[in-house]
Amino acid sequence: MKLILGSASPRRRELLAQLGLEPHEVRPADIDETPLKGERARDYVSRMAREKAMALNVAPDEVILSADTTVTAGRRILGKPEDEKEAAEFLWLLSGRRHHVLTAVAVRTAAGLRERLVDTVVKFKPLSNAEVNGYLGSGEWRGKAGGYAIQGRGGAFVPWIQGSFTAVVGLPLAETAALLASAGIDGEPT
Numbered sequence: 001m002k003l004i005l006g007s008a009s010p011r012r013r014e015l016l017a018q019l020g021l022e023p024h025e026v027r028p029a030d031i032d033e034t035p036l037k038g039e040r041a042r043d044y045v046s047r048m049a050r051e052k053a054m055a056l057n058v059a060p061d062e063v064i065l066s067a068d069t070t071v072t073a074g075r076r077i078l079g080k081p082e083d084e085k086e087a088a089e090f091l092w093l094l095s096g097r098r099h100h101v102l103t104a105v106a107v108r109t110a111a112g113l114r115e116r117l118v119d120t121v122v123k124f125k126p127l128s129n130a131e132v133n134g135y136l137g138s139g140e141w142r143g144k145a146g147g148y149a150i151q152g153r154g155g156a157f158v159p160w161i162q163g164s165f166t167a168v169v170g171l172p173l174a175e176t177a178a179l180l181a182s183a184g185i186d187g188e189p190t
């Protein structure tokens with residue numbers, strides 16, 4: 001079976017490499033990522049992963065892997081910030097609080113689609129003006145759900161997590177490996 005990565009995220013590619021897997025092809029799906037009115041975060045993130053997988057054609061010898069990561073604080077869904085102003089808003093919202101990072105993984109073959117949702121709790125320390133401004137200036141917030149990257153400088157804001165570190169970065173490796181194995185794709189640890 002050929003592994004098709006249905007994602008433009010370089011992090012997801014790197015995480016796959018950690019499993020000893022290299023996609024046969026990268027085929028990102030371009031879908032509308034707007035939440036539905038009143039949609040719950042868990043429903044939203046699952047729908048996104050599924051829609052990314054369903055937007056692509058799948059050949060009988062292909063396995064498509066798609067995922068979606070979103071940050072949720074209270075009832076709010078924090079996606080990728082549109083600009084620096086929104087990134088600042090997200091960072092202040094997360095400052096000194098716990099939030100959830102939800103990552104859904106979808107694996108699709110011609111036979112059907114299987115999906116897993118991973119919920120990780122992340123705690124942010126109270127941020128100072130200097131920390132927020134320095135972080136905004138680094139540009140690291142771009143393209144990251146919630147406006148931070150735990151695997152980068154953003155890691156300095158996180159004293160504690162409960163759940164899956166790899167899920168926060170974009171692909172929960174234990175669940176992904178299990179889903180892929182059941183679709184006939186096995187990696188070797190590198």
Ligand SMILES: Cc1cn([C@H]2C[C@H](O)[C@@H](COP(=O)(O)OP(=O)(O)OP(=O)(O)O)O2)c(=O)[nH]c1=O
Binds near residue numbers: 070143154
């Ligand atoms: C919270 C957090 C998110 N992220 C990233 C992972 C995802 O790439 C991104 C959330 O956006 P996604 O919409 O999940 O993915 P993407 O747009 O990067 O790629 P694609 O849709 O093609 O698969 O946020 C981090 O890298 N580190 C973090 O700590």
